[in-house]
Amino acid sequence: xxxxIDCNNFFVSCERVFxxxxxxxxxxxxxxxxxxxxxxxxxxxxxGIPMGxxxxxxxxxxxxxxxTLFSSNFTLYGDISDRVMKTLMRYCDDVDVYSIDEAxxxxxIGASDTPESWEGLALTMREDILRSVGVPVSIGIAPxxxxxxxxxxxxxxxxxxxxxxxxxxxxxxxxxxLRTYPIGEVWNIGRAHTRRLVGHNITMAGxxxxxxxxxxxxxxxxxxxxxYYELTGLPCFGEMGVPSARKSIMSSRSFGTPTVSRDALxxxxxxxxxxxxxxxxxxxxxxxxxxxxIVRRERGDDMRYSYSREVPLSGASSDTRVLxxxxxxxxxxxxxxxxxxxxxxxxxxxxxxxxxxxxxxxxSSMQSSIQAEIFQSDAAVxxxxxxLNAKYGAHTVRLAAEPNPNKSMTTxxxxxxxxxxxxxxxxxxxxx
Numbered sequence: 286x287x288x289x290i291d292c293n294n295f296f297v298s299c300e301r302v303f304x305x306x307x308x309x310x311x312x313x314x315x316x317x318x319x320x321x322x323x324x325x326x327x328x329x330x331x332x333g334i335p336m337g338x339x340x341x342x343x344x345x346x347x348x349x350x351x352x353t354l355f356s357s358n359f360t361l362y363g364d365i366s367d368r369v370m371k372t373l374m375r376y377c378d379d380v381d382v383y384s385i386d387e388a389x390x391x392x393x394i395g396a397s398d399t400p401e402s403w404e405g406l407a408l409t410m411r412e413d414i415l416r417s418v419g420v421p422v423s424i425g426i427a428p429x430x431x432x433x434x435x436x437x438x439x440x441x442x443x444x445x446x447x448x449x450x451x452x453x454x455x456x457x458x459x460x461x462x463l464r465t466y467p468i469g470e471v472w473n474i475g476r477a478h479t480r481r482l483v484g485h486n487i488t489m490a491g492x493x494x495x496x497x498x499x500x501x502x503x504x505x506x507x508x509x510x511x512x513y514y515e516l517t518g519l520p521c522f523g524e525m526g527v528p529s530a531r532k533s534i535m536s537s538r539s540f541g542t543p544t545v546s547r548d549a550l551x552x553x554x555x556x557x558x559x560x561x562x563x564x565x566x567x568x569x570x571x572x573x574x575x576x577x578x579i580v581r582r583e584r585g586d587d588m589r590y591s592y593s594r595e596v597p598l599s600g601a602s603s604d605t606r607v608l609x610x611x612x613x614x615x616x617x618x619x620x621x622x623x624x625x626x627x628x629x630x631x632x633x634x635x636x637x638x639x640x641x642x643x644x645x646x647x648x649s650s651m652q653s654s655i656q657a658e659i660f661q662s663d664a665a666v667x668x669x670x671x672x673l674n675a676k677y678g679a680h681t682v683r684l685a686a687e688p689n690p691n692k693s694m695t696t697x698x699x700x701x702x703x704x705x706x707x708x709x710x711x712x713x714x715x716x717x
Contacts, residue, residue, distance in 0.1 A: 286398070287520075288390040288407060289425040289433035290373060290414075292366075293441065293449075295386035296324035299365045300355050302419035303706045303714055311352040315340065319356055319700060356699035360679065364708040368418045376410055389430055400454040407450040426452035427459075430522050431515035434472040435462055435490070463516060464491035473512055478505055490516060531568065536560040537578065537630025547620050550579060550629060554612050555686040557631035562605035563671055565633060566664075571601035573635035575611045579619065580628035589627070592619045601637055605667065608633065609686060639664075677709065 292298060296314040301307050311332065314324035321339050322329075332350055334343050340354075347354065366385045373380055379391040407424040414422050423443075425436025432453050439451035439462060453459045469479040471490050481504060487493050493501075494516050501509045511521040536557040544550065554577055565572055576595035583590075594615045598607065612631055673682045680687070704712035 292386035356702035360705040533634035572633035
């Protein structure tokens with residue numbers, strides 16, 4: 286049995302935990318540079334404001350309806366997400382964290398379990414999370430992950446009635462739900478397959494399930510068959526369907542002010558290297574290649590000139606110092622003195638599992654043994670660095686080459702950021 290827990294309007298809900306005066310009022314959360322709307326309360330959705338719209342396009346509508354805006358506060362959101370997941374682990378040992386606001390719980394079915402008992406468990410979990418963390422959730426119950434995603438969407442429609450729980454545990458419920466469920470919203474069906482299906486007049490998931498499996502395999506391959514079987518109640522994904530480790534990771538940003546300084550460029554790239562290095566370590570990987578990108582624009586010239594260079598690393602690594610050394614060498618090759626640079630970025634690729642990167646080679650067992658010890662020592666250092674930054678906020682511990690987050694020319698704009706109430710001692714809420 287699969288239970289999918291989906292936090293409702295998660296970023297907005299996190300802000301409301303410490304601002305109960307905003308319950309029932311329109312609230313939106315902005316992107317990293319306060320440019321676009323990335324999270325909306327139901328009240329904002331009712332105003333017809335779309336996801337991702339630039340703020341300047343709807344500024345009058347926001348002002349007219351007194352919408353409260355917040356800058357993204359990922360330190361707060363990450364900590365609250367962690368609290369939600371830890372609450373779920375009290376109920377189930379097998380928890381697949383799908384994203385910052387979603388998780389699959391995989392239960393074994395007992396002889397005495399009934400649809401009513403599963404719904405009762407879901408209601409208990411929902412009340413527990415709301416009471417202990419303060420975040421409302423919707424819970425979908427089904428025998429497969431794909432059906433659980435469908436059920437969670439149905440659960441969101443029941444929030445107004447106070448339930449927030451929906452199940453697809455019998456055949457009639459499943460058929461009725463899929464009959465009106467848009468094919469483009471089915472989990473793991475991408476845009477290309479959606480266009481192909483709609484082109485054949487298959488617009489609902491129910492119609493998709495009525496197709497011959499031979500047609501699905503011919504037009505959509507093995508993944509299409511897996512989706513079909515999941516929708517009919519046969520589990521196929523298991524650990525699949527949960528995002529796999531990325532093969533490449535990139536960090537880039539435009540500069541607030543153009544620069545001609547090589548030192549300023551190096552410092553900006555150092556910040557990006559630190560960011561991708563932490564991401565690589567977070568997914569338990571090492572990078573085998575690194576590339577940098579810098580963009581320049583001449584005075585009075587609307588054209589942008591982009592330059593990039595890639596280098597293979599001598600050994601796969603997630604050590605920020607190793608990545609930074611490679612980035613610096615590439616910068617020396619492509620930097621042009623006197624040119625005005627407006628953007629920079631770093632890409633790491635050829636990512637492999639850390640355990641594979643640590644394996645000794647056939648012809649250098651002694652050297653590999655020494656390297657492995659260094660590898661483990663460096664891993665321990667950055668494990669500590671990452672833990673401190675996660676606990677006390679990004680950039681708490683950083684390399685000397687990294688930019689000061691308060692003075693960086695790439696500093697993210699967050700004029701409306703709320704305190705990190707649960708993740709920083711100085712931001713703990715005061716009463717009285």
